[in-house]
Amino acid sequence: MEIIQTPNYDVMSQRACDLLIETVQQSERPVLGLATGSTPEGLYKQLIEQYESGKVTFKQATTFNLDEYVGLTADDPNSYRYYMDNKLFHHIDLPDDRAFLPKGDASNPEQECRTYETMIQNAGQVDLQVLGLGLNGHIGFNEPGTPFDSRTHVVELDETTRQANARFFASIDDVPTRAITMGINTIMESKKIVLLVSGEKKADAVKQLVNGEVTEEFPASILQKHENVVLIGDEEALSKL
Ligand code: F6R
Numbered sequence: 001m002e003i004i005q006t007p008n009y010d011v012m013s014q015r016a017c018d019l020l021i022e023t024v025q026q027s028e029r030p031v032l033g034l035a036t037g038s039t040p041e042g043l044y045k046q047l048i049e050q051y052e053s054g055k056v057t058f059k060q061a062t063t064f065n066l067d068e069y070v071g072l073t074a075d076d077p078n079s080y081r082y083y084m085d086n087k088l089f090h091h092i093d094l095p096d097d098r099a100f101l102p103k104g105d106a107s108n109p110e111q112e113c114r115t116y117e118t119m120i121q122n123a124g125q126v127d128l129q130v131l132g133l134g135l136n137g138h139i140g141f142n143e144p145g146t147p148f149d150s151r152t153h154v155v156e157l158d159e160t161t162r163q164a165n166a167r168f169f170a171s172i173d174d175v176p177t178r179a180i181t182m183g184i185n186t187i188m189e190s191k192k193i194v195l196l197v198s199g200e201k202k203a204d205a206v207k208q209l210v211n212g213e214v215t216e217e218f219p220a221s222i223l224q225k226h227e228n229v230v231l232i233g234d235e236e237a238l239s240k241l
Contacts (some may be wrong), residue, residue, distance in 0.1 A: 001210065001224065001229045001230075004232045005233060005235060009199075012198055013043045013196075016232055017047055020043070029062070031061070031062050031063075032062070032063045032064075035196075036080045043196065051091070059093050059095065062099075064182070065080060066141070067182065068081065069178070070109050070179055071176050072104040074103075109180055113151075113154060117182075120182070126189070128192045133195060133196075133202055138219055139184070139223075140182050143155060143219070147216060150185055196232055200236040203236065204240060208221065209221055
């Protein structure tokens with residue numbers, strides 16, 4: 001695992017942006033895996049800036065997001081589809097019909113998981129997957145205990161995860177209890193993974209990810225086994241390494 005320490009959040013975002021643009025420019029039909037949450041917001045702002053200044057085009061790209069809440073429609077401001085539309089997709093030239101997230105309002109979420117997994121497989125390997133890190137070691141919404149060989153599936157969200165994400169909702173009761181997430185195996189099949197971490201609150205999780213035992217009880221630990229992972233973090237997040 002390559003570890004890049006940056007002086008702050010903005011430089012972390014810039015380094016991630018450079019890697020993503022490199023991937024888009026190197027591939028004729030780039031396939032990107034994207035994440036939501038607070039951590040990649042700076043990355044998406046920088047990508048929009050680079051697009052606006054003519055340095056990159058996403059016309060040939062396809063994107064697959066990691067996850068979506070079950071029960072939220074695309075126009076719900078708390079859905080990840082809404083987040084991606086507003087923080088990235090509506091500001092760049094990525095074709096609408098190649099920007100994929102699991103459908104949170106699918107009538108049959110299990111069927112939606114199978115459909116989504118098949119779409120990822122049909123697109124070929126993900127060239128670059130962006131990940132954030134949950135305090136409990138989750139990647140995507142793969143909570144502790146998720147089998148390493150899992151593929152896209154429905155998950156019951158951990159109470160700690162619901163509490164961590166409650167800041168975006170009116171109250172904790174409004175935070176969905178289930179989500180659809182790419183599985184760990186799905187994520188591990190990406191050619192390259194860029195994991196972004198920022199802030200002191202992630203320091204313990206980063207330490208466990210890098211130095212801890214590889215165990216399903218700490219899902220991100222599996223990244224130790226991937227041959228092309230770049231961990232980009234600011235000083236606070238990497239302070240316990
Ligand atoms: C988001 C996702 C999650 C987040 C993680 C960190 O699509 O899959 O695994 O990356 O919860 O979230 P933040 O960045 O808000 O700390």
